[in-house]
Amino acid sequence: AAVEGPMLYAILAYHEEHIIQSLSEGEDGQLMTGLLAVHDRLIDESKMGPAARLGATELAVTLRGPGRGVVIDGPFAETKEQLLGLYVVDVPTRDAAVEAARDLKEANPSAVYEVRPIVLYIPGNAIPLTDAGLETVRPKKRPG
Numbered sequence: 001a002a003v004e005g006p007m008l009y010a011i012l013a014y015h016e017e018h019i020i021q022s023l024s025e026g027e028d029g030q031l032m033t034g035l036l037a038v039h040d041r042l043i044d045e046s047k048m049g050p051a052a053r054l055g056a057t058e059l060a061v062t063l064r065g066p067g068r069g070v071v072i073d074g075p076f077a078e079t080k081e082q083l084l085g086l087y088v089v090d091v092p093t094r095d096a097a098v099e100a101a102r103d104l105k106e107a108n109p110s111a112v113y114e115v116r117p118i119v120l121y122i123p124g125n126a127i128p129l130t131d132a133g134l135e136t137v138r139p140k141k142r143p144g
Helices: 017-021 025-044 094-107
Strands: 007-015 048-053 061-064 070-073 082-091 112-117
Touching (some): 025 048, 025 094, 082 094, 094 112
Antiparallel strands (some): 048 082, 061 070
16 A cells, blocks of 8 residues: 655665865856755745755774674775765655755756665754864875
């Protein structure tokens, strides 16, 4: 049976991280202007939930293994594209979620967007202000 009414979908944004990190401030601003136009429309339509731009994979750690796990530097897999952000949209169908992802893709043509239904959502506190420092977005190259 099909689910009736609004449903939450995650739109996962993948890109080659080095390309995004190499954008000038002006190029990044132009990209964000296009993406924010899509965000604003989805907000006006009461379809936009939380959205986040993730910090550099260089600064990430992965927890894996038995028990409480072991912390390993970096993302869990070497891939050409990395997960760089996510959106939550509240729309009635997968086709509507795909349409929202198409709008994001139009603003960011070289990105890849994965659309997945959210089957469990546990509301919590609002997302606090993030560390907007350049170190999180564009880490300085380490020597060596």
